[in-house]
Amino acid sequence: xxxxxxxxxxxxxxxxxxxxxxxxxxxxxxxxxxxxxxxxxxxxxxxxxxxxxxxxxxxxxxxxxxxxxxxxxxxxxxxxxxxxxxxxxxxxxxxxxxxxxxxxxxxxxxxxxxxxxxxxxxxxxxxxxxxxxxxxxxxxxxxxxxxxxxxxxxxxxxxxxxxxxxxxxxxxxxxxxxxxxxxxxxxxxxxxxxxxxxxxxxxxxxxxxxxxxxxxxxxxxxxxxxxxxxxxxxxxxxxxxxxxxxxxxxxxxxxxxxxxxxxxxxxxxxxxxxxxxxxxxxxxxxxxxxxxxxxxxxxxxxxxxxxxxxxxxxxxxxxxxxxxxxxxxxxxxxxxxxxxxxxxxxxxxxxxxxxxxxxxxxxxxxxxxxxxxxxxxxxxxxxxxxxxxxxxxxxxxxxxxxxxx
Numbered sequence: 001x002x003x004x005x006x007x008x009x010x011x012x013x014x015x016x017x018x019x020x021x022x023x024x025x026x027x028x029x030x031x032x033x034x035x036x037x038x039x040x041x042x043x044x045x046x047x048x049x050x051x052x053x054x055x056x057x058x059x060x061x062x063x064x065x066x067x068x069x070x071x072x073x074x075x076x077x078x079x080x081x082x083x084x085x086x087x088x089x090x091x092x093x094x095x096x097x098x099x100x101x102x103x104x105x106x107x108x109x110x111x112x113x114x115x116x117x118x119x120x121x122x123x124x125x126x127x128x129x130x131x132x133x134x135x136x137x138x139x140x141x142x143x144x145x146x147x148x149x150x151x152x153x154x155x156x157x158x159x160x161x162x163x164x165x166x167x168x169x170x171x172x173x174x175x176x177x178x179x180x181x182x183x184x185x186x187x188x189x190x191x192x193x194x195x196x197x198x199x200x201x202x203x204x205x206x207x208x209x210x211x212x213x214x215x216x217x218x219x220x221x222x223x224x225x226x227x228x229x230x231x232x233x234x235x236x237x238x239x240x241x242x243x244x245x246x247x248x249x250x251x252x253x254x255x256x257x258x259x260x261x262x263x264x265x266x267x268x269x270x271x272x273x274x275x276x277x278x279x280x281x282x283x284x285x286x287x288x289x290x291x292x293x294x295x296x297x298x299x300x301x302x303x304x305x306x307x308x309x310x311x312x313x314x315x316x317x318x319x320x321x322x323x324x325x326x327x328x329x330x331x332x333x334x335x336x337x338x339x340x341x342x343x344x345x346x347x348x349x350x351x352x353x354x355x356x357x358x359x360x361x362x363x364x365x366x367x368x369x370x371x372x373x374x375x376x377x378x379x380x381x382x383x384x385x386x387x388x389x390x391x392x393x394x395x396x397x398x399x400x401x402x403x404x405x
Contacts, residue, residue: 020038118165127222215251224268230273320367
């Protein structure tokens with residue numbers, strides 16, 4: 001699986017045993033082959049590792065293969081990020097809530113859907129996949145048992161449709177409660193350090209910022225688009241705590257980093273990912289509506305610092321929608337919620353939510369989204385699509401970059 005891919009470097013994740021090496025080349029110039037040093041992986045099961053490829057060309061597409069004991073066992077491809085501020089067409093796939101059925105632990109419960117949705121995602125040929133949390137679902141019996149938690153992280157990588165999708169694009173990820181710990185878990189979860197260590201072994205994210213702060217938070221620039229990943233679990237106050245200055249989803253240090261990172265970014269589009277919804281005024285379950293003091297402080301700080309191009313991206317809800325809000329910034333804010341990929345769907349009793357962009361409410365089927373950054377100059381825009389498991393469009397809207405200033 002290609003993980004984070006920059007302008008001149010890429011990280012490739014794999015899990016196997018034996019002696020392995022990678023061979024890769026520019027897709028249009030297959031004679032220019034580069035080969036990594038070999039690496040011996042030993043262990044009782046599949047051993048996760050990552051290779052860092054360097055000296056790549058910005059904007060170039062690459063192909064590669066994995067060699068084990070000299071024989072090809074897998075292939076992969078990715079596209080390097082363009083130069084900073086380049087206005088290039090960029091397709092980003094995104095989604096959340098990927099419950100993969102497991103007969104060993106679930107019995108006859110078929111809560112998860114058909115993984116064919118990943119065939120449709122692969123057919124879209126995205127440049128990047130941004131996983132929005134609940135990327136796997138720990139069962140109660142997994143929690144606190146490192147071997148079982150690692151098995152849970154590994155199962156999707158062995159499912160053919162998911163495996164084929166992972167090999168074909170760059171992947172970055174945040175987590176939410178089900179790939180962190182128990183349902184609706186917060187910073188008081190006793191095994192959060194173990195959960196973070198395992199998460200880091202199975203995802204190749206950019207370096208966390210700030211580096212000394214534990215959690216899943218980072219930034220990643222692709223041309224004139226910058227992604228900001230937040231961790232809404234590791235530092236989180238309980239949902240039931242009384243709202244006020246001390247109640248937090250992000251923690252003070254992460255919130256301060258996010259504000260400064262957004263204010264210092266020159267990107268035209270600033271996409272901020274949360275595991276929970278940010279802007280929804282109806283908060284029947286989890287969301288920043290239960291942390292309204294922190295949310296309003298974050299938005300006010302962004303307004304004070306003149307942040308432009310701000311768009312929120314979220315998962316968790318088992319339905320998709322776009323929530324819009326006016327104020328306190330001088331342009332309309334959007335919260336693009338994409339869910340679920342494989343988990344069960346459900347209506348939330350919010351069909352008449354006045355904050356929802358008309359037509360964007362997808363409640364009756366699993367889905368994913370594509371974010372298309374298109375056009376040049378004054379015609380630069382973000383086109384958002386929700387698609388069903390067969391790749392049929394369920395909803396589409398376009399937001400001009402000029403509307404985010």
